[in-house]
Structures are given as C-alpha cells and as structure tokens.
Amino acid sequence: MTYGHRATPSTVAVGLILATHGTQKLFGWFGGPGLDATGQFFTMLGFAPGRRHALMAGLAETGGGLLLALGLLAPVGAALVFGVMLVAAVTVHIEKGFFAQNGWYEFTLVLGAGALSVAFMGPGLLSLDALLGYSMSGILWGVGAFFVGLLGGAIQLV
Secondary structure: OOOOOOOHHHHHHHHHHHHHHHHHHHHOHHHOOHHHHHHHHHHHHOOOOHHHHHHHHHHHHHHHHHHHHHOOOHHHHHHHHHHHHHHHHHHHHHHHOOOHHHOOOHHHHHHHHHHHHHHHHOOOOOOHHHHHOOOOOOHHHHHHHHHHHHHHHHHHHO
C-alpha cells in the first residue's frame, strides 16, 4: 500500500484545474467557449462530428479531474486525463513548440504527467481511495493508466 505519503493537495490541484478546464468546454464556465463553440473548433481540427468530440473531451477532463481531486479510482482518472492531454498536445500545441506562454504543449505535458503520477504514487491519505481501502497505485496501476490513456488518445488521433 502506498498511501503513506500526503500527496493529496497536489492531486486536488491537478484534478480541479482539469475539471474547470473541462467545464469551460461543456458549459462555458470560467470564461470558456461552451460546447457549441468548442465543437466548431474541434471540427476545424478535423474531429467530426466536432460537437461530439468536444463533449467527450469535456467529460474526460471534468470527470477525470474530479476523480483525481477526490482521490477516487485514481488510475481511471489518470488514464482519462492522460489520453485527453495527449490528444490536445498533438493536435493543438506540439507544432508551436514547448513553452506555454505561446500556447505550446508545456502545460498539457505537466497536467498529463501530474495525472499519471497519481496512478503511480496514489492519491494520498486524505483521498476517497484511502478511505474506502482501495489500494490502486504502484507500478502496474501507473503503467496501466499510461497504456489505457495512450490507447484512448491514439484512437482519437487516428
């Protein structure tokens, strides 16, 4: 069991950042574009139908982020987040370079890696996983979350 550490504050931060980003897509909250505008953007990127892909990305970010923030089924949240961040990095950010100040992929890389670290290390003592006695962390859970996220992202990119 790897719940001896107290990584919960960073887990909550990464999770809430992702959840708010997802709600920008879904509902237009926090100054976001909302589902229709995000769907049009996704269509411009080549995802058809764009609105459905925007919905799925928003749900993955919001749901995965909330799972991470709550520390509930952390590897599932990590896989969702990693997959959507992979797609965002490849389709929107990678051609612009590394640093985030110009819309590049630095931020998506940090969020994806942060989510995966929770699958490897666990969400911490103050998580719902710990409260419920779930021991879903370690090398196998982290590698599993990585490959599930990689597969989900690759399917979207193809």
